[in-house]
Amino acid sequence: MMGLGRRWRMFEELEKPDRIVCICLDYLGLGFLLGAGEIVLTSQTPSFPLWKVTVCIVIGVGLICTAQYWPSVKPKLRPSFVSFITTTASNFWLRFFATIVIAGYFIGGGLLYIHRMRSDLDIYVMPRTVTSEQANDLRKYLAQHPPYSVTVWSSVEDREAAEYASRLYLALQRANWDVEQNQFGSSRIAAECAEGMCLRVEWPTKEGAIDPKHLPPHVILRDALRYSNIDLNSDGQLENKGRYAVVLLVGRRPRVIYKRSWMLRLYQSVEPHVENWFMPS
Numbered sequence: 001m002m003g004l005g006r007r008w009r010m011f012e013e014l015e016k017p018d019r020i021v022c023i024c025l026d027y028l029g030l031g032f033l034l035g036a037g038e039i040v041l042t043s044q045t046p047s048f049p050l051w052k053v054t055v056c057i058v059i060g061v062g063l064i065c066t067a068q069y070w071p072s073v074k075p076k077l078r079p080s081f082v083s084f085i086t087t088t089a090s091n092f093w094l095r096f097f098a099t100i101v102i103a104g105y106f107i108g109g110g111l112l113y114i115h116r117m118r119s120d121l122d123i124y125v126m127p128r129t130v131t132s133e134q135a136n137d138l139r140k141y142l143a144q145h146p147p148y149s150v151t152v153w154s155s156v157e158d159r160e161a162a163e164y165a166s167r168l169y170l171a172l173q174r175a176n177w178d179v180e181q182n183q184f185g186s187s188r189i190a191a192e193c194a195e196g197m198c199l200r201v202e203w204p205t206k207e208g209a210i211d212p213k214h215l216p217p218h219v220i221l222r223d224a225l226r227y228s229n230i231d232l233n234s235d236g237q238l239e240n241k242g243r244y245a246v247v248l249l250v251g252r253r254p255r256v257i258y259k260r261s262w263m264l265r266l267y268q269s270v271e272p273h274v275e276n277w278f279m280p281s
Helices: 004-013 016-042 050-068 070-076 079-090 092-124 132-142 159-174 186-192 217-227 262-278
Strands: 149-155 178-184 197-203 237-240 245-250
Touching: 016 050, 016 070, 016 079, 016 092, 050 070, 079 092, 132 159, 132 217, 149 159, 149 186, 149 217, 159 178, 159 245, 186 245, 197 217, 217 245
Parallel strands: 149 178, 149 245, 197 237
Antiparallel strands: 197 245
8 A cells, every 4th residue: 555645646646537536436435334334333133244244345445445546447447437437426416415325324324323222221221210291191091080099019129110119109199099109028029010010909809890880990090001101011910809909019120121113002092092982980
């Protein structure tokens, strides 16, 4: 490879169309090399597609070398091909369009990478929370029904679950429900709800039948959580007890928290209204 100073002197000695060709080839080569880096960084698996990276590196290095030795390479090419390259590279609007496309590709790729990173953090790392939008939706839905009592359980050893339970407690309290929060050992919580959040219902009768004329509180709460896009593992585990009670058990954070598709969110927002229409309170 020739020195940078010598190359710059040779570059200044070139005619303007040849200088433009060298600049375009340099930028195209750099684009392919950056594309190889992007493939490695944005690969979803440790074993990224090696052949794609190899092709990008070979093409990128080839274009940069061609730009560096363009005065020597040019006489070996067909005149028609050289004329096509020179005319294309000298066209301002083509260069402008190519610059916009390349810049947009890398800027869009960078933004997509940041979005995927944020999404991965939400799925695998970030603690659960109740957003202000979810709290408002919960209060909006529960305001259509009489307030009831509910108890929120969490593990005293699991700080993340305890904080999530506290947020649920505040959200339900702002919806004018009578909420009680208790903490127990992790073994007791794990026995009934290993991970996520579960709904437990205690019934005063063995049958545990739902009154067809009135929605019981646990159904209202279940539908409100669905309407608010708050994940619930079970619709309600029935237990034969001497009294009626609704308990939300907050287990450990799931290893993976999947995002709900728009079709599932639409179904879960419409389904409670359909059920209320068939079983009015």
